[in-house]
Amino acid sequence: MDYTEEPRRQVRRYTPEDRLGYQQLVGQGLSVRQAAAQLGFAASTAAKWLHWETAESSSKTPAPMGCPPHPGRDRYHQLREAGSSLAAAAAAVGVTRRAGHKWDRQLRDSGETAPLRPSPRQVEYNQAMDTMRLISHAPQISSRFLSVLERERIKDLQQSGASLRMIAAELGRSASTISRELTRNSDRYGRYLPYGAQRLAVTRRARPKQPKLLEASPLRDWVQSKLELQWSPAQISATLVKEFPDQLEMRVSHETVYQALYFQARGGLKKEVQAALRTGRARRKPRGQQRRPRQLGQEMIMISDRPAEVNDRAVPGHWEGDLIMGAGNRSAIATLVERKSRFLMLCYLPEDHTAAGGVN
Template sequence: MGASATSGYTWDREIRGGAGALPAPGGTRAYNRRMRAHQLLAGTDTNPRFLSLAEREKIRDLRALGASMREIASQLGRPHSTISREIARNSDSAGRYMPYGAQRMAAQRRARPKRAKLIGDSPLRLWVTRKLSLQWSPAQISATLVTEFPDAPEMRVCPETIYQALYLQARGGLKKEVQTALRTGRTRRKPQGQQRRPRSLGQNMIMISDRPAEIEDRSVPGHWEGDLIMGAGNRSAIATLVERQSRYVMLCHLSGDHTAETVAAAVTAQISRLPQHLRGSLTWDQGSEMAQHHRITIEAELPVYFCDPASPWQRGSNENTNGLLRQYFPKGTDLAVHGPEDLEHVAHLLNGRPRKTLQWATPAEKMRDIILTS
C-alpha cells in the first residue's frame, strides 16, 4: 500500500471498529470524508438489512469449508437468495469472493447522490409518462417494460423509482403527473367506518358457505362478484361486476336511482349479453339493493350468493376493482353525470391494464382466451 506500519495498524483498528478507533466528532472535512469511507468499508453505517464486513468474512470462511448457499444463509439468518446474489455481484474478475473487495464494491454502488433515472428527457421517461396517463400502476409499467423492450437494458425501471419520481422532490422527474397518476390521492390509510347491521333479503337467500368449491378456487370461468359504488350523499350509484377468473369488469348504468328494482333490471340486462357458459353465479353483499335478487336468478338464469355481514374480503376481486374505479369516479362526486358510453369507456381502460395476478396479462386478453377455448 506504500504506507507505514503504524498507518496500517490504525486503518485496521478503524475498519474493525476497535476501541479508540474514532475520535470525537467535529474534525476537519477531510477527516470526516475519510471516516465516512472507513465506515462504508466496515459496514458500520449501514442499515441491518445490508450485509456487514463481518458477515462477508463469514461467507468467505464457510464457502472455503464447502458449505452450501442455504447452509450459509441459515448460519447468518439471511435468505439464501441474499447470499447467492452477494456472491454473484461482488466476486472479483477471477470468480473469487474476497470479503474486503466485496465490501468495497458494495460501498461504491451505494455512493450518493445518484442522478435519478427519470430526470431529463429520455425514451424511458416518455414511455413511463405515457403509461401513467393511462392510469397504469408503477408495478404494471415496470413489468411491461421487460416484455416490450427485451433487448434494451436502458429501458428498465423498478416500481420504487417511479414512486420516488412521483412523490419525492429530491428525486423529481414526474412532478407534473402526480395528480393524474395517483389512484387514491391519500398518503395514509383511511379509518374504517362502523359495520352495517345485516339485512334480511328474504328466505330465498343462498349464503356464500353454500357456494360450490369450483367457484372458490376460480378454476371455472363465468362466476361474478358485484357491488355498488356510491356518489355524493348516496344519491347516485354505479353497479360493478367483476369476473373472478379473468378480473374482467362490466359497469351497469343506473338511471335515476339505485333501488332494488333498478339494480335488478340493470344487472339482468348486462348479464343477459353474456353467452350462457359465462353465467355461472353472482356473489354480492347483503345490501338492500339486492332485495330483488330472485329476479336476477330467474330472468338472467344466474344464481346469487350472499356474503356474510361485514366480510368484504369474500368479494376481494370486486373490492379491489372498486378501488381502481375511484380513480375515474372519485368519492363525493355526482355519478349520475356519467352516461352508459362513459362507463363503457372506463371499463375498456380497466380491462386493458396488465394485472400482476394474471402474470401481467390484461383482463380483456384473459376473457378473449376464455371465450375462444369454450
C-alpha cells in the first residue's frame, strides 16, 4: 500500500489592514459575527482581536480570578444607555442575555444606575386631560371622620399585628370605629387599602341621597307598623338591630324616621303625623326657639349676697318674697314678709304667676 501525504491546509495570515477594517465595522455598530462574516474570517479570531485590544486599553477593574473584562462590555453599556434593549445589546456584542443581566446587576451593585429596558407598551396619553387631585391633600371636613393619615396608620398597625383596641388607643378612637372602618371599607378580598377606603368613604358621604323610607320596602312597612303602635323613632332604630342582626338593609336611624315624618307633614298629612308621634307635633321646633331651663346665678341676686343689715334684721323696710304653687300649678299665692316686724302679706294670683303679674 502506497502512502500518499495529504497536502497541508494553508493558514491564512491576517494583515493589519484586516484588523483595521474589522475595528471600523465594529465601530459602526455591527456585531462581532457580522463584522467577521463581512470580512470573510472566523468570528472567534475577531473576538480574540477585540479581547486583546480591550484588555490592553481598558481602564475597568479586572474580573474575579484575574480574568480581564469582556471586550464588548463597554460597547454593551453604550448601547444600553442609547436605549437598546438587553437582547439587542447582548446580540450586538456577541454575548448571551444572561451575561447582559449579569453586567446590569454588577453596574447597579457598584452604585451606578443601570439602563432600563425600554417598555414596548407605550401609551400616548392625552396631555390636555385634567389630572385628579391627590386624596391625601383633600381638605378634612371634620375631626369626626377618619382622615387619610389615620387610615394609613390603621393599615400599618394592622400589618404589624396590632389588635383593634391597640389601634384605637393609638389613634385616640373607639374600638368600634376601627372595627366598622375595617368592615365597611375593605375590598372583596378582605384587604384594607387606605386610599381605596378613603374613596369609598367620600363616595358614601356624597349628598343628596335617596331617602331610605321614601319608596315602598320591607323596612318602610316595618317602621310604619311600629309607628302605628306609638313606638318612638329611637325605639324603632334600636329594635331593628336586635330583630334583624344579619340584615344590614334593615337599618335606619331615628333621625331618618323623624325626617320622613316631618317631610310628610309638609304635604298636608299633619293628622297622620300627629297620630304617629307621642308629642303630637306636626312640625319640628327650631333649636333657637326651644324653652331653656333657668339656671341659678344668671341675672339673680343670691341670698348670700344681701347686706349684713338685712341679714341681722336691724333695719325695717326689707321685704322677702316667695311663691306657693297649688295642685297642678293651676293656682298660686305670692308671700311677702317684712323681715324686722315679721309682717306677712298674701297675694292671690288667679291668672299670671310671674313677678309682673303679682305686682299688677
